[in-house]
Amino acid sequence: MARRTINVDVLARVEGEGALRLVVDGAVLREAELRIFEPPRFFEAFLRGRSYTEVPDITARICGICPVAYQMSAVHAMEDALGIVISPAVRELRRLLYCGEWIESHVLHMYMLHAPDFLGYDGAVEMAADHPGIVQTGLAIKKVGNAILKLLGGREIHPVNVRVGGFYRVPAKRELGSLRDDLKRALEASLGTVKLVAGFEFPDCERDYDLVALGEAGEYPFNAGRVVSNKGLSITPAEYDAHFEEYHVKRSNALHSRHVGAGAYLTGPLARYSLNAALLSPLAQQAAKEAGLGPTCANPFRSIVIRAVEVVYALDEALRVIDAYEPPDRPYADAPLRAGIGYACTEAPRGMLYHRYEIAEDGSILDAKIVPPTSQNLPSIEDDLRSFAPGWLSETNDRLRHLCEQTIRNHDPCISCATHFLKVEVVRV
Amino acid sequence: MSYHPSMIGLDGLAALIEALSVDGFRVLGPTVRDDAIVYDDIAGVDDLPAGWTDEQDGGRYRLKRRDDSALFGYAVGPHAWKRFLHPPLLRLWRAEPDSAGMKLTAAPEPEERFAFLGVRSCELHAIAIQDKVFLQGPYVDPHYKARREGAFLVAVNCGTAGGTCFCASMNTGPRATAGFDLTLTEFTGEFLVEPGSDAGAALLARLPQRAATEADIERARAVSERTAASMGRHMQADGVHDLLLDNLEHKRWDDVAARCLSCGNCTQVCPTCFCTAVSDVNDLSGATERTRRWDSCFSVDFSYIHGGSVRPSPRSRYRQWMTHKLASWVDQFGTSGCVGCGRCITWCPVGIDITEEVRAIRGG
Amino acid sequence: MAKPPRKPKLAVWKFASCDGCQLSLLDCEDELLAVAGAVEIAYFPEATRAVLKGPYDISLVEGSVTTQHDAERLLEVRRQSRRLITIGACATAAGIQGLRNFKDVREFTSVVYAHPEFIETLETSTPISTHVEVDYELRGCPIDKHQLLEVLTAFLNGRRPNIPAHSVCVECKARGTVCVLVRGAAACLGPVTHAGCGAICPAYNRGCYGCFGPKETPNAVSLAPRLVDAGMDKTGLGRVYRTFNPVADAFKKESERHGT
Amino acid sequence: MVPVPFRIAKVIREIPGVYTWHLKSLDGKPFVYRPGQFNMVYQFGVGEIPVSISGDCREPDTLVHTIRAVGPVTNAMQQLRAGAVVGIRGPFGRPWPIDEVVGSDLIFVTSTIGLAPLRGLIHEVLHRREDFGKVVVCYGTRGIDDIMYEADLHKWRARFDMHVHLTVHSAPSGYRGRVGGVVAAIRAAQVDWPSAQAFVCRSETLTRQAVDTLAGLGVTKDRVWVTLERNMQCAIGLCGHCQIGPTFVCKDGPVYRYDQIEPLYSVREF
Ligand SMILES: Cc1cc2nc3c(=O)[nH]c(=O)nc-3n(C[C@H](O)[C@H](O)[C@H](O)COP(=O)(O)OP(=O)(O)OC[C@H]3O[C@@H](n4cnc5c(N)ncnc54)[C@H](O)[C@@H]3O)c2cc1C
Numbered sequence A: 001m002a003r004r005t006i007n008v009d010v011l012a013r014v015e016g017e018g019a020l021r022l023v024v025d026g027a028v029l030r031e032a033e034l035r036i037f038e039p040p041r042f043f044e045a046f047l048r049g050r051s052y053t054e055v056p057d058i059t060a061r062i063c064g065i066c067p068v069a070y071q072m073s074a075v076h077a078m079e080d081a082l083g084i085v086i087s088p089a090v091r092e093l094r095r096l097l098y099c100g101e102w103i104e105s106h107v108l109h110m111y112m113l114h115a116p117d118f119l120g121y122d123g124a125v126e127m128a129a130d131h132p133g134i135v136q137t138g139l140a141i142k143k144v145g146n147a148i149l150k151l152l153g154g155r156e157i158h159p160v161n162v163r164v165g166g167f168y169r170v171p172a173k174r175e176l177g178s179l180r181d182d183l184k185r186a187l188e189a190s191l192g193t194v195k196l197v198a199g200f201e202f203p204d205c206e207r208d209y210d211l212v213a214l215g216e217a218g219e220y221p222f223n224a225g226r227v228v229s230n231k232g233l234s235i236t237p238a239e240y241d242a243h244f245e246e247y248h249v250k251r252s253n254a255l256h257s258r259h260v261g262a263g264a265y266l267t268g269p270l271a272r273y274s275l276n277a278a279l280l281s282p283l284a285q286q287a288a289k290e291a292g293l294g295p296t297c298a299n300p301f302r303s304i305v306i307r308a309v310e311v312v313y314a315l316d317e318a319l320r321v322i323d324a325y326e327p328p329d330r331p332y333a334d335a336p337l338r339a340g341i342g343y344a345c346t347e348a349p350r351g352m353l354y355h356r357y358e359i360a361e362d363g364s365i366l367d368a369k370i371v372p373p374t375s376q377n378l379p380s381i382e383d384d385l386r387s388f389a390p391g392w393l394s395e396t397n398d399r400l401r402h403l404c405e406q407t408i409r410n411h412d413p414c415i416s417c418a419t420h421f422l423k424v425e426v427v428r429v
Numbered sequence B: 001m002s003y004h005p006s007m008i009g010l011d012g013l014a015a016l017i018e019a020l021s022v023d024g025f026r027v028l029g030p031t032v033r034d035d036a037i038v039y040d041d042i043a044g045v046d047d048l049p050a051g052w053t054d055e056q057d058g059g060r061y062r063l064k065r066r067d068d069s070a071l072f073g074y075a076v077g078p079h080a081w082k083r084f085l086h087p088p089l090l091r092l093w094r095a096e097p098d099s100a101g102m103k104l105t106a107a108p109e110p111e112e113r114f115a116f117l118g119v120r121s122c123e124l125h126a127i128a129i130q131d132k133v134f135l136q137g138p139y140v141d142p143h144y145k146a147r148r149e150g151a152f153l154v155a156v157n158c159g160t161a162g163g164t165c166f167c168a169s170m171n172t173g174p175r176a177t178a179g180f181d182l183t184l185t186e187f188t189g190e191f192l193v194e195p196g197s198d199a200g201a202a203l204l205a206r207l208p209q210r211a212a213t214e215a216d217i218e219r220a221r222a223v224s225e226r227t228a229a230s231m232g233r234h235m236q237a238d239g240v241h242d243l244l245l246d247n248l249e250h251k252r253w254d255d256v257a258a259r260c261l262s263c264g265n266c267t268q269v270c271p272t273c274f275c276t277a278v279s280d281v282n283d284l285s286g287a288t289e290r291t292r293r294w295d296s297c298f299s300v301d302f303s304y305i306h307g308g309s310v311r312p313s314p315r316s317r318y319r320q321w322m323t324h325k326l327a328s329w330v331d332q333f334g335t336s337g338c339v340g341c342g343r344c345i346t347w348c349p350v351g352i353d354i355t356e357e358v359r360a361i362r363g364g
Numbered sequence C: 001m002a003k004p005p006r007k008p009k010l011a012v013w014k015f016a017s018c019d020g021c022q023l024s025l026l027d028c029e030d031e032l033l034a035v036a037g038a039v040e041i042a043y044f045p046e047a048t049r050a051v052l053k054g055p056y057d058i059s060l061v062e063g064s065v066t067t068q069h070d071a072e073r074l075l076e077v078r079r080q081s082r083r084l085i086t087i088g089a090c091a092t093a094a095g096i097q098g099l100r101n102f103k104d105v106r107e108f109t110s111v112v113y114a115h116p117e118f119i120e121t122l123e124t125s126t127p128i129s130t131h132v133e134v135d136y137e138l139r140g141c142p143i144d145k146h147q148l149l150e151v152l153t154a155f156l157n158g159r160r161p162n163i164p165a166h167s168v169c170v171e172c173k174a175r176g177t178v179c180v181l182v183r184g185a186a187a188c189l190g191p192v193t194h195a196g197c198g199a200i201c202p203a204y205n206r207g208c209y210g211c212f213g214p215k216e217t218p219n220a221v222s223l224a225p226r227l228v229d230a231g232m233d234k235t236g237l238g239r240v241y242r243t244f245n246p247v248a249d250a251f252k253k254e255s256e257r258h259g260t
Numbered sequence D: 001m002v003p004v005p006f007r008i009a010k011v012i013r014e015i016p017g018v019y020t021w022h023l024k025s026l027d028g029k030p031f032v033y034r035p036g037q038f039n040m041v042y043q044f045g046v047g048e049i050p051v052s053i054s055g056d057c058r059e060p061d062t063l064v065h066t067i068r069a070v071g072p073v074t075n076a077m078q079q080l081r082a083g084a085v086v087g088i089r090g091p092f093g094r095p096w097p098i099d100e101v102v103g104s105d106l107i108f109v110t111s112t113i114g115l116a117p118l119r120g121l122i123h124e125v126l127h128r129r130e131d132f133g134k135v136v137v138c139y140g141t142r143g144i145d146d147i148m149y150e151a152d153l154h155k156w157r158a159r160f161d162m163h164v165h166l167t168v169h170s171a172p173s174g175y176r177g178r179v180g181g182v183v184a185a186i187r188a189a190q191v192d193w194p195s196a197q198a199f200v201c202r203s204e205t206l207t208r209q210a211v212d213t214l215a216g217l218g219v220t221k222d223r224v225w226v227t228l229e230r231n232m233q234c235a236i237g238l239c240g241h242c243q244i245g246p247t248f249v250c251k252d253g254p255v256y257r258y259d260q261i262e263p264l265y266s267v268r269e270f
């Protein structure tokens, strides 16, 4: 077979702009390079000198798909730095807000971005022509996730209600209650989603990942826990920098991240699930079982099933929070300003999101470090390509290209997030 | 016909709210929300702002505790009753393409009837002014009419004047004289109730009460007198019509334009401002819906005609607002457009004060 | 009304941005399929792999220009587009990444990247209108999805979009919110900020932070002392106007007035 | 108030960018109005704008509007063909004061599209021709391609009982008609100035110029009638947009006696 170069100039159905370059020499894969050409936006640099109060609003703008994740990591890091203890009600409301984001983001990914791969369409709109019911169900569940974000956050994208210490305004019990019926309906529908995606055909591709997620929190992780791995890691977020490092690859606007001494690692649904499956609600566990998921999962193509299970969980959890909700006396907690360093990891839909801030005495930011899940996952995504693509080299260019795209989409990479990040592309030489 | 005043207690007030809702009214009244006294649905006496008062000044409003538990011991807040009679957003009609070309369906009017509890004298005058605008000209606004008809008004004579009130100088208060079904004057734990309509008298007859004495009536009069004497602001209103129209190029307009944000807050809080804009929104199925929303003469598009706005400068827009309120309104509707409620002063973010602006123009 | 013979082609383009504005289109859960029915989605990588060749009837452009490559790509987008509509603060006023315009980008690069020499970027983040002619600018960080639908239907129907340029206060009052500035709860940019969001922030008990950019005839100078009364200091004033719409004229001037 | 659907029966292209519609109500009801009144004309899905009624009020089965394409709505309307349906609300506003001018000489002063609001009045005057003295129309346009209602003008010029002074600002050489401004055409009119009544329909600045010319000839301002234009949304005095001081152009106007409106006219941005 001749040398082939396959370029996917613009990776579709991922958030942000990247490209893939595969260089195939006869039956050998020479190169598998994911290039992120999303231009850099320098968040860490211009956060310097801003007030700590502005950080949740500013970092939200790193990503329109998971702004809540940025707000959550930011406020927890600030609270860590300032010694602010949030009330249990605020903790619960933050879980609820995150549920909204997981639902919205996972459903967007499953139905609009990922399912078309399995069902053989270019996109959800094309898919809707043949399967209107599927797309409508997806949109209906997604809408409920957005309804949580809108009620609690003020709007779906870049919510305005999150502040260090809690919220600007907390909802009345009655307001939250208004979501209940829609959540119940969506929960019902989400069980159908699990069945639907569990029925897709998955290539038999397992890898021995170094899976990293929050864990040991006594709850399926959103905002709390230690950083743990399936290889025995267990550290606090404050120790993150000692165990993980970012490095810069040529021609990439995205930084990559590696586990010191161990190399590539993976965060996200696969990791979250494999490390915390027992903490899912009974209903979600049941759904996982029926979908054929074991206690752990190492096939990235099956991540869509885990997302579906996590949506069941998020809807279930949202209902639990709403039913138990009592408004706190104060919408937020505060503490006197002091200089300090704060760390936080929270679980964005795509994986773990690390923030570290150094704050001066007057509350201005001296230094910021943000490591988004996609940066952490990039090396593993490239490794996926390197280990799976050789088995597909007999496929046509189109099919190969599509399979590779799908391999990338498995991880729902968010290139917008990752830039403070790189470039991607594919070639057959 | 003349009606007889009575005295009721808190139980009587509770019975009043109860009776109104039994009669099918949606009872709206003052309640505390977001650190202010706003008008909203009232289920009972407990929803009323017991023991609260407000401090008001240009661009400033603060809720404060009183040292008693008066229910109506504050002046008017950010909301005016117009938000119910003349809602900020109203669907008018929907047009859909059909075989004949298009089918138009008017949006239905609500069937609920309002009962307003705690309407101040200035507000009664404001409602009367909007009645003139919407009901008594050559054209009637059916939307206002549907909401206004059958509304039951329970007035309260103010026992406290706010820091920005000047109803006394506009002859619109503080004592309610007309346009209500019932009026209350609050003493501690007790109210003098005076009917102003047959419906009011009939409702009063259903409440636990005792006959009012001369002394009660005298006490109520004293409340109003005390309030009148403590007005936070004064407007020298005589001749203001000619004063403004003769001074359309006064330099004060430039001065106020430098401060004015042209944000439109004054027009939105004013209980008499009535301007609206319509907008058509089509959905992708081809249907169009027309809505009407409060507009403001402070926006550039308000006076847009082909080629540009008639009033592009904030100066001309402020001048339009004030001369309309205090002067051309008189020509249009036979009454001033200002009832001295002070809202435009309090709720102007930069505290521009209509009484002060008049004083400045008068001053030379 | 006669139906156009073919469906207009819609393209969605991305420059430096967070994707939030284009996501607004996918967030139109109730209307998305109707939109897809009314237009041909010809280029929208976030939603579909399918790519139709230009020219496009309507192009929605998100993001600001921060690289030479993007500046060139934008010229091509303009050539291919009958109507070009910018969506959001990045495309309209440089966005948060426009903060680089006031700093040394090389220094920025070295803060974020180990190998600044790998990064190709321009010194500035610039709005789309700096580079090409724009037919309509939709405000917001992010845009409001109802406004996006309004702009799309307006262009499809050949009418003027109904997007008022007055203050956020007008929406705030319609919503029945008690003014946070006057009641002393927060410093609020509502009086100088362009409406469109529905006055969300005051309804959530905080001041508007200006994400829709300046309104028509804004008077930030007069508002400034009131923001100070409400607790903002001079550097805070400088910063608040230099956030999501840093190069919008009135905001830029006001921020500079406070010495930032 | 909900618009009533009317069907466009005929479209006449008057001059480039100006078109006249003949409209029929879908339910066949006659449309009763008086010259000088206007309608709110609504194009489905596009917008609603005020437009004067330009037809003959004695033919209430046909509603006539002449529209100049200047912006989004009027441009979209220009695309409509016979058979399309538009919405009509109206008639609104005060008509020309025809009964008040009985017995006088009448002079009409207007240019280009300004003839549209006057056309119905001229028709009515001709129907009641014996009620009036001399009738003179002074009509100016930029060039010979801007002359509207040519058929009407032709008929009017043929009548012995009225004078039409048509003047164009510039014309190709060989043009046999009058060339020059409207002011000169007014001066050329032969009416009894001390008692004549004038109807002026031009832009606000040009109106002032015409009024001054008429005043110089002896037509006092209480005998000059004008129409005004302001933003209108409800057209029934409830939305506030069309105010000029005390007056609502939609219900107190659009026709005004000049002496009554002059003080408002002269204030900048009022
Ligand atoms: C009483 C009256 C009679 C008129 N008679 C005629 C006539 O016979 N023939 C004719 O060609 N024109 C007439 N006009 C002018 C006509 O209404 C405007 O040219 C038209 O509104 C322009 O709309 P547009 O969208 O095409 O353009 P633009 O001027 O760009 O207008 C944009 C938008 O602004 C608004 N707008 C602009 N002007 C007005 C206005 N005056 N009132 C309300 N909204 C406005 C509309 O919403 C319009 O869609 C009349 C105006 C008035 C007030």
Ligand code: SF4
Binding pocket: B266, B269, B270, B271, B272, B273, B325, B337, B338, B339, B340, B341, B342, B343, B344, B345, B354
């Ligand atoms: S102008 Fe001001 S004081 Fe007068 S009624 Fe309106 S809001 Fe009240």
Ligand code: SF4
Binding pocket: B265, B349, C168, C169, C170, C172, C173, C177, C178, C179, C180, C181, C182, C188, C189, C190, C191, C199, C202, C207, C208
């Ligand atoms: S809260 Fe802000 S937006 Fe609302 S009225 Fe007050 S100043 Fe305006």
Ligand code: SF4
Binding pocket: A160, C168, C193, C194, C197, C198, C199, C200, C201, C202, C207, C208, C209, C210, C211, C212, C213
């Ligand atoms: S209130 Fe201001 S900051 Fe908040 S969403 Fe609206 S425009 Fe943006």
